[in-house]
Every structure is written in structure tokens, then in C-alpha cells.
Amino acid sequence: MTDREVLTWDSFGSASRELATAIAADGFEPDLILSIARGGLFVAGALGYALDVKNLHVMNVEFYTGIDQRLELPVMLPPVPQTVDLAGATVLVADDVADTGATLKLVRDFCSGKVAEVRCAVIYQKPWSKVDSEYVWRRTDRWINFPWSTEPPVVQRRPRVLDA
Numbered sequence: 001m002t003d004r005e006v007l008t009w010d011s012f013g014s015a016s017r018e019l020a021t022a023i024a025a026d027g028f029e030p031d032l033i034l035s036i037a038r039g040g041l042f043v044a045g046a047l048g049y050a051l052d053v054k055n056l057h058v059m060n061v062e063f064y065t066g067i068d069q070r071l072e073l074p075v076m077l078p079p080v081p082q083t084v085d086l087a088g089a090t091v092l093v094a095d096d097v098a099d100t101g102a103t104l105k106l107v108r109d110f111c112s113g114k115v116a117e118v119r120c121a122v123i124y125q126k127p128w129s130k131v132d133s134e135y136v137w138r139r140t141d142r143w144i145n146f147p148w149s150t151e152p153p154v155v156q157r158r159p160r161v162l163d164a
């Protein structure tokens with residue numbers, strides 16, 4: 001038994017298709033998918049194709065800084081979606097993992113009162129997550145190796161502060 005959950009590109013394809021099937025079977029028809037960058041970009045793209053949703057938005061949130069290392073609180077990075085673009089919509093928030101749930105809570109709270117309905121879809125959810133996602137492919141308490149983040153970056157960039 002390994003101390004890590006390993007998601008391959010092949011299993012990601014199966015996972016995203018199974019998530020989409022569960023969402024469709026539930027009768028949930030999102031007007032748009034709100035992706036939490038970066039890991040949620042892959043999930044949102046796959047769900048967008050599988051659910052025939054072309055309206056995809058991105059919310060950039062920084063929380064993890066390394067393996068099991070994170071900021072005290074998640075931080076939204078610019079550009080932040082305009083609430084007028086979300087107004088009255090049925091929104092599916094997509095991310096790769098609900099670990100602490102702090103990032104999903106931040107995004108769900110951002111949508112609250114601005115959209116008709118918001119639900120969350122994740123590939124993995126940890127038992128201690130603050131947010132219980134409506135759609136979860138697998139539950140685990142282990143660290144997850146995702147195919148898009150297992151290898152180190154090709155180039156190491158210095159952190160930059162973006163103007164708001």
C-alpha cells in the first residue's frame with residue numbers, strides 16, 4: 001500500500017466521464033462551469049465537453065505552495081470573475097481535490113447570493129474537507145499525485161506580485 005493516491009491521465013479520463021455521468025443522472029444542468037485554477041482547469045474542460053457546457057470561467061486561487069504546504073488562507077488572484085457574468089446562473093464549480101475545502105468554500109461563498117444555484121464537482125475529496133462536494137469521484141485521506149503536477153516544472157519562475 002502506498003502513502004499516495006496516483007491519478008494517471010487514463011484514470012483522469014475515466015474519472016471525469018464518471019463525474020459527468022453522475023451530474024447528468026442527477027438532473028443538474030449547469031449554465032456555466034467555474035474552474036478553480038490550476039488543477040480545476042483540467043476537470044472543468046473535461047466536464048465542459050462531457051456535459052456540453054461551452055461557458056467556462058476561471059477563478060485563480062492560490063493556497064498550496066508545496067506538498068502539504070499552504071498559505072494560512074486561500075487568496076483570489078486577478079482577474080476575479082465579474083459577478084455580473086455569473087448573475088442568475090446555475091454554476092458548477094470544478095476542482096481537482098477538496099482537501100481542506102478552504103478554496104471551494106471561498107469560491108462557493110463568492111457565488112452565494114449572486115447565482116441561482118451552485119454545486120461542486122471534484123475528482124477527490126478528503127474526509128476533513130470543510131465543503132462536502134455534491135459530486136465526488138473518489139474519497140481519500142492520502143496525498144494525491146495528479147498527472148499534471150507530479151513532474152517538477154520545466155523552469156522555476158520567481159514569484160511575482162500582480163497589479164490588481
